Amino acid sequence: MPDASLALRARSPTRRSEALGAWLLTLPAALSFALLLLLPTLAAIALAFTDYELGLIPVWIGLENFRELLADRGFRRSFFNTIIYVGLVAPLSVGLGLALALLIEAGARGRVFFRAVFFLPVVSLTVAMAAAWQYLLHPTIGPVNTLLRLIGVTGPAWLSSSDTVLISLAAIGVWENAGFNMVLFMAGLTAIPRELREAACVDGAHSGWSRFWLVTWPLLGPTTLFVVTITMIRSIRVFDTVAVLTRGGPNKASEVLLYTMYTEGFTFMRLGYSAAITLVFLVIVLALMWVQTRVLDRRVHYG
Amino acid sequence: MGDGRTLLRDLPRLALLSLLGLIILSPYIWMLSASLKPTDEIFRANLALIPERFAAVENYSRVFAQVPVGRYLLNGVIVCGGILFFQLLFAIPAGYALAKLRFPGREWVFGAVMLGLLVPPHVPALPLYAGLAALGMLNTYAALIIPSTISVFGIFLFRQFFRSLPDDLIHAARLDGMSEGAIVWRVALPNAWPAATAFAIFSVVAHWNDLFWPLIVVTGTEYATPALGVLHFHTEEAGDDFAALMAACAIMTAPLILAFLVAQRRFVEGIATTGLKG
Numbered sequence: 001m002p003d004a005s006l007a008l009r010a011r012s013p014t015r016r017s018e019a020l021g022a023w024l025l026t027l028p029a030a031l032s033f034a035l036l037l038l039l040p041t042l043a044a045i046a047l048a049f050t051d052y053e054l055g056l057i058p059v060w061i062g063l064e065n066f067r068e069l070l071a072d073r074g075f076r077r078s079f080f081n082t083i084i085y086v087g088l089v090a091p092l093s094v095g096l097g098l099a100l101a102l103l104i105e106a107g108a109r110g111r112v113f114f115r116a117v118f119f120l121p122v123v124s125l126t127v128a129m130a131a132a133w134q135y136l137l138h139p140t141i142g143p144v145n146t147l148l149r150l151i152g153v154t155g156p157a158w159l160s161s162s163d164t165v166l167i168s169l170a171a172i173g174v175w176e177n178a179g180f181n182m183v184l185f186m187a188g189l190t191a192i193p194r195e196l197r198e199a200a201c202v203d204g205a206h207s208g209w210s211r212f213w214l215v216t217w218p219l220l221g222p223t224t225l226f227v228v229t230i231t232m233i234r235s236i237r238v239f240d241t242v243a244v245l246t247r248g249g250p251n252k253a254s255e256v257l258l259y260t261m262y263t264e265g266f267t268f269m270r271l272g273y274s275a276a277i278t279l280v281f282l283v284i285v286l287a288l289m290w291v292q293t294r295v296l297d298r299r300v301h302y303g
Numbered sequence: 304m305g306d307g308r309t310l311l312r313d314l315p316r317l318a319l320l321s322l323l324g325l326i327i328l329s330p331y332i333w334m335l336s337a338s339l340k341p342t343d344e345i346f347r348a349n350l351a352l353i354p355e356r357f358a359a360v361e362n363y364s365r366v367f368a369q370v371p372v373g374r375y376l377l378n379g380v381i382v383c384g385g386i387l388f389f390q391l392l393f394a395i396p397a398g399y400a401l402a403k404l405r406f407p408g409r410e411w412v413f414g415a416v417m418l419g420l421l422v423p424p425h426v427p428a429l430p431l432y433a434g435l436a437a438l439g440m441l442n443t444y445a446a447l448i449i450p451s452t453i454s455v456f457g458i459f460l461f462r463q464f465f466r467s468l469p470d471d472l473i474h475a476a477r478l479d480g481m482s483e484g485a486i487v488w489r490v491a492l493p494n495a496w497p498a499a500t501a502f503a504i505f506s507v508v509a510h511w512n513d514l515f516w517p518l519i520v521v522t523g524t525e526y527a528t529p530a531l532g533v534l535h536f537h538t539e540e541a542g543d544d545f546a547a548l549m550a551a552c553a554i555m556t557a558p559l560i561l562a563f564l565v566a567q568r569r570f571v572e573g574i575a576t577t578g579l580k581g
Contacts, residue, residue, distance in 0.1 A: 015405070021483035022406035029397035030412065032389075032453040037419055040427030040434070047429060054433060103320055107313050110320065116567050117324040120331070123563045123570060125512050127530045128552035131537050132334040135545050141348040143333055150350075175327065183575040237423065240514045244534055258425055258515070266519055271429050282426050289421055 045282075047275035054269045065276035075277065078248075078255040081166060082236060085256060088170035089177060089235040094228050096174060097181025102216075104182070105189050106208070115186070118179040126176065126240040133172050134159060134245055159245050162253035169254055172241050177234060181227050188223030192216060222295065229292040233285060257281050338362055338550035345545050362550040366536075370551055371524055375532035376558065382447045382517075382528055383507045389452035390506055391499065398461025399487045403473060413462075419455030425515060432519050446520040447528070451510060457502055464498035465491055504566075504573035511559055529555040 048065060052058035069075045104114050121129065136144050137158035145155035158168040196215050205211045239258040242248060248255035248263070257277060265274025325332075332352065337345055341358035366372060400406070401413055431450045432441075440446050468491060476490045492499065514530040521527055527535060533555050540548050563570045 018404055018483075019406035022400040022404035022409070025396035025400040025404070025483060025487065026406075026412055029393040029453065029458060030415075032393055033415060033419060033455065036431065036450055036453050037422065037427055037455065038415070040430035041422050043430035044426055044428075054436065100320075100323065103316060103323075107316055109310075109313055110317060112567070114320050114324060115571060116564070118327055119571055120560065120563070121327065122574060123508055123559050124331075125530060125533065125552075125556045125559065127512075127514055127533045127537075128556045129330055129334075131533065131548055131552050132330040135337055135549060136330055136333055138545075141346055141545070143329075143350060146348045146350055175330075179327070180574070183571055187575060237425070240512075240530070243514060243518065244537060261425070262515070262518070265429055266432070271433065275429050278426055278429060282422070285423055286421060 044275050044278055047272050048279040050272045050275075052272035052275070054271060058272065061272075065273050068273065069276055069280070074252055074255060075260060077252045078257055078260040079280070081253070081255055082238070082257045084166055085170055085173065085238055086232050086235050088167070089173035089238075090228055090231045092170070093174040093177035093235075094181050094224065094231055096178040097227065098185050098220075098224070100178065100182040101185035101189055102212070105186060115183070118182050120179065121176050122180045127244050129176075130172065130241045130244040133175075133241075137168055160250060162250050165246055165250065165254045169238070169241055169246070173235055173238060177231055180234075181231060184227050184230070185220070185223065188220055188227075189216070192219050225295045226292065229288055229295060233288050233292070236281070236284060236288070257284075334549045334552055337545055338553050340546055342544060342546050358546065359550075362546045363554070365544075365547045366551045366554065369539075369547070370532065370536050372532075372551070372554055374524065375527055375529045375555065378444075378526055379511055379529045379558075381444060383510045385444065385448040386451045386510050387503055387506050389448070390454040390457050391502075393452060394454055394457030394502075395461050395492060395495070395499075396484070396487050397458045399465050399491050400483075401458065401462040402465035403468070403470070403491075404483070416455045416458050416462075420459060424451070428516065428519060435520060441520050442522060442526055444526060447517060447526065450516065454502075454506065457506075460498055460502055461495065464495050468494055500569060501573035504570055508559065508570075508574060 047058065049060060049062055050058035051061050051064070100114075100118050104111055136142050139145055139155065139157040139160065142155075142158075144158070148155040156164045158164050192215070196219070197211055200211050200215045205214050237258060238256050239262070242254055242256055242259045243262075246254040248259050258281065261274050261277040261281065264270050264277060336352045336354070339357055339359045339362070340354040341356055341361070344354055344356070344358075397412070401409060401416070427450070435441055435446050435449075472490060472494070473486060476486045481489070511528075512530060513528075514534065517528045517531040518534070521531060524532070524535065533552060536551050537548060
């Protein structure tokens, strides 16, 4: 707005009072930002290079925490568990979300109803629903294994066996995230011009399947990449289900980054070490966000 | 496409959706069913959803006797309400200033907002905990509310929304002699209800369901939020009393689900547009 700035320069006192007013309006946010976000984040990064424990004076120990992390089998387990969890939840919940969106958008009936049903897990109290899942997956009295017994299969101890615990948690993660992804895909689908699909139909793509591969999927590509990175950023934060259902067990088989960070920092009170884990977590999140911005850039050029 | 279809041709699609819907709803269905059953029926592990003998009154009254349900729900309302109040109080004026006013340092403030968007709330948690502990503020409402009072995402959202507010509207208000502060609350905010509602839903859902931060700063029941309350009860029961546990879960999950069912469209839009932050 060059004309507006000229007008403002001409009326300097007004401009000064505008700047003053603006600063007064921004001040509460700026202060709380500095005190509650900026300083603690910088402090967390600094703490990662100290041996800080609550009540003691932190001593700078350089990369010692990270050296310990590399040698710590528990942490390595936690790190790879998190990657496996994200590796399962992201593709499966994106795939299910896309399938649900396509199914719902393929007709007019039941649109609002089914959208509500699939979105329900997003607004539900995760802790409570985790407990409900625990009952569903209970090895002896759970409905899932009771059902399996009916067809002659002995179900595993889903959440208490180290072979299945991560898969079970990932299943709950897919259940939690699919509805959210569905809504993002529904928004992406409505952005595709209807004429394109009709044109494809005229050109011989009569089956819904070939129309999907010819028109919908390529145009939905950028949305899909975006939903994948969003889901990865969301699912790398897995904490609630682990805290309620497994506490990282059995034998660290479901230890994940944020839960390890929580126990090191707030159970064992090793805040410096915990901060180092936080830093690893932050670096991964930032890397994912960087990928996401690249994806978004490409989406802009696409259009 | 779909509008012209006959119901018959639409049936396979509806059947598949219903099947998937039943799978998604199964935790809720079994949770409710177990909360109505006497414990011995649960341990008999049959697949009947309807109990042979209804024990709803016993189960739910056991929950109310053992768990300070009202306390948890009240804490949830106080914490979510407090957080939302301060988030709006800080974010709306800042968003307005960033969108509509020229001042030195604006680019810096906006840069800080964009930077803040990159940091998950778990990162500043350790120093915030140490600071609150040093001030003797653990186990208070303040400890639950203060760290979330700044929402860079809220600032960003309101800035985007206020940018499309007509300048003429603001000029007219200035000519009427209104201060910038008055313009924010009496001109800008009434025009920003869609953004404010979306943000409010996003914020309340996130903090009602949050377990991480309450678990860090609260011990005991006095200041426990619903999420923390369910966790406590879950630990105490240790899998012995599924009926009461499921009843407690149903009670704590109900408020948000009911709100969602009443204002379904707003919830979906609110969370899908704002939740993009991740």
